Amino acid sequence: MNQLDTLLLISLITALISGLGRRHQLIGWATAILLTVQFLALLSISSLGYGGTVIESAVNLTILGQPLSWRFDGLSWFFALITIGAAMASSFFAAGIWAKKYKKHGGNPGLLQFAMSLNVFTMLVLLASGDLLSLFIGWELVSWASLLLMVLAGGIATQWGLRYIVYATAGAMSILAGIGIIYHLTGSFAYADLAAAASTFSTTHVVVLSLLFIAGFGVKMGLLPFHLWQAGAYAETPGPGSAFLGAISSRMGLYAMLIVVFQLIGLGKMIAVEIPFTFLSLRDLLMWVAAFTIIFPTYTALRQNDARYLLAWHGIGQGGYMMMGLLLLDPVGSAGGLLHVFNYATNQAALFLAITAVVYRTHTADLNRLGGLVNRMPLTFLVLLVGIIGLAGIPPMNGFVSKWLIYRSLIIEGMPLLFVATVIGTLGTILSVYKLIHNTFLGQLRLEHEHIREVPWSMLAPMLVVATIIFITGFMPGLVLDWVASAQAALGFTPLAYTLGGVETARGSLDMIWLCGVLFGGFGVGALLFYGGGNKAKRVHQLDNYAGGHFLTADTRYHYSNNFYAGLMHHIGGWYRGTFKWLESSLISIVSLLSGLTQILFHSYHPALFLLITATLSLYFFIG
Amino acid sequence: MSNTDLSNIEVNQKPVAKRSNPFANVFNELVSFCRSRSMFMLHYCTGCGAIELPPAMTSRFDMERLGIQPMVTPRQADILLITGYVSIKTLKRVILTYEQMGAPKYVIGICSCTVNGGMYWQSYATAKKLDEYIPVDLYIAGCMPRPEAVIEGLQQLMAKIKTDEANSWKKYYEHYDYYLGNQQHLFGNNWQTPTDIIGEAKTYQLEGPNTLGEHTKILESVQRPLEPLEMKL
C-alpha cells in the first residue's frame, strides 16, 4: 500500500460515501472535504511534479492471464492535479447555498456530488493505468461516469447524453480495434512491449493504429469532426457539473492519446509518413485537424446566444490549441500544449462557475435577456473578467503564456498557415468573450434585475480562488512550468528550459513578471492621470444617456445584444449554414462503416481476442 | 410668468479669492487659456442658421485654426450653438442636450430668432427668448449672420473664457429654480429630464440660494428616481 494506492482508495471512498449518503443534507460539504483530502494525498506524491520517478501501484490483477497494472508518472500527476482541483472548486461551489436552490427546483445535489466524485475516481484510474488493458478499462469507466453527470438534469440533457454515448461507443470500438491490432502484433498489452515493438511496425500499421487511436480518443476530446456531441452535453449539465466537465473531462482523451500515440507508437514516425498526392505528412494532417478544431468551434461559439453553450463550444476549440502545441513536438510547443491544459481548465472553471452564479440569480443564461449586472454582482463580474482575459489569451492572465509558447514554436518551426489559423481562433475567442461579458454584465440593467444581489460567499469563494490561480499562474508561469517540464519528461519530450517568469531563449523570451510589473505600473499611471488629473466624476443614472436628444425611459430596452456582430455575420453568416448537419450525417455513415469493419475483423481474424475483450468488458460491467 | 427676468442679472460671482499659491494661479490661468483655445462645439442645428456653419468650418474660414472643431455628442462638447428659431418640441431636446454637457459649457444663440423670436414672434409653437430657458453667453444677431460674424462672435467668447468671465453656465445651477419654472410654464408640470441638475450642483458646490424653490418642489413630486445604480455586494 503506497501513496498512490492511498490516493486511489481515498478517491474510491469519496465516491462511495457520496453515493451512499447522497440524500443527506451535508453530503455536499462532506464530498468537498473528502476531495480536499484527495488533493492532499496527491500533494504527498508531488515529487512527481518535480521530476520524481514513477510510482507503481501495489495492486496487481490478472485477468485471463493478462496482468493489469497501475502507476503514476509526471504526466498522470499533472492531469490528476487539474482533475481534483477542478472537482474541488465545483464541489465547494455546489455544496453550500447553491444546493438548496437546486434542490428546490427539483434537482438532487447529492447525486451531482456523487457523479462528480465518481468521475474523479474513474479519471484517476484512467490516469494511473499502466498497460493498454487497464487503460481501456479506465477509459470505459470515465465514459460512463461522465454520462451519469451529463444526464443528471434530465430532459434535453438526456438527449445530449445519449448522443454522447453513441459517439463514445463508436470511439471505444475504434480504440478496441486498435488495441486488438496491437495485441495481435505484439502479443501483449504492456506499454513497454508496445514501445519496444513500435519501432518494427510497418508504415501501414503506424498509420492504421494512429488513426484508430486518434479517432477513438479524439471523440472524448472533441476533435473535429467528432465534436458534435460535446457542447450540448456539457452545457446542459447542472452548473458546477459543467464547470467540472468543461475544465477537465475532455482532456482525458488528450491524456490517453498522449500515452498511446505520442509516447508508445511515437509521433516521430508520423512525420515520415507522406500522404499521397499532397505535400502533407500525417503529422501535418493532424495539425490541420487541430487548426480546424480551433477555428470552427470557436466561430460556432461566436454565434451562440446561450452563455453555457458559448463556453462549451469554446471548450472544444481550446482543445485544438493543446493538440496543436503537442503536435509541434519541440520543447516549446509541447510545453505550450500541456500548459494550456492547466490554464484552460482554470479559465473554464472560473467562467462556468461565474455563469452558474448569474443563472443562480437571474434564472437565465440567455445572452439576450441579461445585461448591466456588473452593478449588482461585481465580484462575479471580476471572476468572469479574469476568466475571459485568460481564455482569450491576453496578458496578464495565464492563457496568454501557453498561447505564447504555441505561437513561438509555430514561428520557430516555420508554419505560417497554422500560425495564422491559431491566431484566427484567438481573435474569434476575443470577439465572443466580449459578447459574453457585454451581454451579461455591461450595458443596461433590466428592470426585473434591479433588486438582485451578489451571490453568497459559499459560491463566491471558490470562484475567487480559481480567479486568483489564473492570475498568479499568469504572473509566475514558472510555477506550473515545473510540472509541465516533468510531464514533458515523462512523455519523452525534451523539457522546456523555463524561468519563474516564463521562458528565456536567445531569440525571443518572455518574462511575465516584468511584463505584469510594467502593465500594472502602466495602470497605476493611468489611474494617477484619471483620479489625480481631473475633477471628481459624478455617477449618473443609466438613463442619463445620449440618444440624439431622445428621452430614455426604463420601459424601453436599448441594450444592444442581439446579433452582436451583425457586420461580420453579414459576411460570414452564410458559411455556417448546413455545414454541421452535413458533417454529422457523413460522420454517422463513416462510423457505421467502421464498426462493421471492426466486427468483421474480430470475427474472422482473431476469435480468441474477441472473446477476451468481451470477457473483460462484461467483467468491468460487473465491477463498475 | 411669475418670475423676474433674469437675463440681465449677473452671476453670483463668488469672488474667486486669488489663491496665495502663485503656481495655482498660473495653473488656473493655463487651464482657462486652454479652454479658450480648444472649443468643441456641438452644432445642434435648429432653424436656418446652421447653413452658415459649414463655410465657417471649411476651407474658406477654417475654424480649426482657432481650435474650434465640431463634436457629435453633448458629453464631448463645450459650446452649444443654437442656430435659429427653437420650436417647443426642439426646445425640450435643446435643454436635455445642454444639461448633458459637461461644465464649463457655453451657449451661443445665432440668428435673431433666438434673441426675441425674430420673424416667428407670433408663432404659437416657437420659444421666443432662449435665455429664459437656458443661460446664453453670447448672441450673434442677424437673419442670418454671415460666417465672419459667427467667427467674430466666437472670438469674443474666446476672449471672455480666457479671462474667466464666461460664467453663465453657473447661472443655470445657481438659479435652477427660475429656469425650471420657465420650462414648466412651457411644457407643463410633468416636465423632467433624465439628468440630475440639483444633484450635480450639490456634488460640485455650485448651489446658490435660488437653486431650489417652488418649481423644484413640483419637479421632486413628479420626478422618476434618478439615483445612479450603486455597486453593491
Added chain:
Amino acid sequence: MQVTLLTIMEVILMPIVAFIIGLFMVLMMRKLAARLQRRVGPPLFQPLFDIVKLYGKQTQISHGMIHDIGIIMAVGGYVAAEALLPVPGMDGIAAKGGLITLAYLTMVPSLGLALGVGQCANPNGSIGISRALTSMLAYDIPFIIVIFGVAYQFSSTNLVDIIATQQAGGFSTWGISEMPVLAVAGLFAMHASLGKQPFEIYIAPAEIATGPMVEMGGKFLGGLFVMQSFQLYTASVLYVSLFLGGGENWITFLLKSFGVLAIPVVIAYLFPRYRTDDLVRLVWKWPVMLALIGIAFVMN
C-alpha cells in the same frame, strides 16, 4: 541591480517620450488633413490644449466604476506597451517581451476601452465596439502574417535583435528591401488598425455618434485623446522597427516614424468610409493575399 535600475528608468522615460512624440503625430495628422482640404489647420500646441481642457472640465459624469477603469486600462495599457517598443538608446523591457507579446499587449487598452464603453449602456457605444472588434478581426489577420514573416526572416521575436540585424546590414537588410511585399501588406494593415477613413467604421460620427466615444466627456475623453497619441506612436514605431531598421539615432527615428505615419493619414483624408462587411471583405482579400505572397518569398 544596476541593470534593473537602468531598465526601470527606461521604462519610465519611454512612455513620456512616446506621449510627446504622439502629440506631435496627432498634430501632424490634423495639419495634413487641413492642408489636403486647403485649410490652415490647428496651431502647434492644439493637441495639448485639447487634453488640458478636457481634464480641466468642472463637471464630469461617469456611468460607473467599470467606465472609469476602462479609461485607466486604455491609457495604462499603452503606457506599458511603450516599454516594449525600443527607441534609439533605450530598449526598456523589449527583450523580455518581444513581438508577439507587444501585439497582444496592445489589445489590453482596446479591451479596457471596450469594457468602459460597455458600462455606459449606450447602444451607439456597443455597436461601435462590435464594429471595432470586427475590424480588429479583419486587419489582425494580415498583420499577424506580417509579424510571422518578419519573425521568421530575422529568426527572432525579439525586437531588439530585429532592429540590430537591420542596422548592422544597412539598407539592403532592412525589412522593406528584404520583404517588400510584406511591407506593403503591413502598411495596409497598419492603416486599417489606426481606424482612420476608409476604415473608420467604428467611429462613424454621422451614423453611430462616434461609437465608443459617445458617452465620454471631460477626463474620459481626455484619456482617449492621450490613448490616441500613444496609438499613433505605437503603430508607426512598430512599423519602423519591423521594416525600416528602427532608428539609428533620434533624427532618423523621428523622420522615419513621422514619414511612415504620413502615408496612411494622407490616404485617409481622401476617402469616405466603408461599410463593415465591405471592410472585412476588402481587408481579407488584398492585404492577406499580399501578405501570403510575401510569406512565400520569405520562406524560400
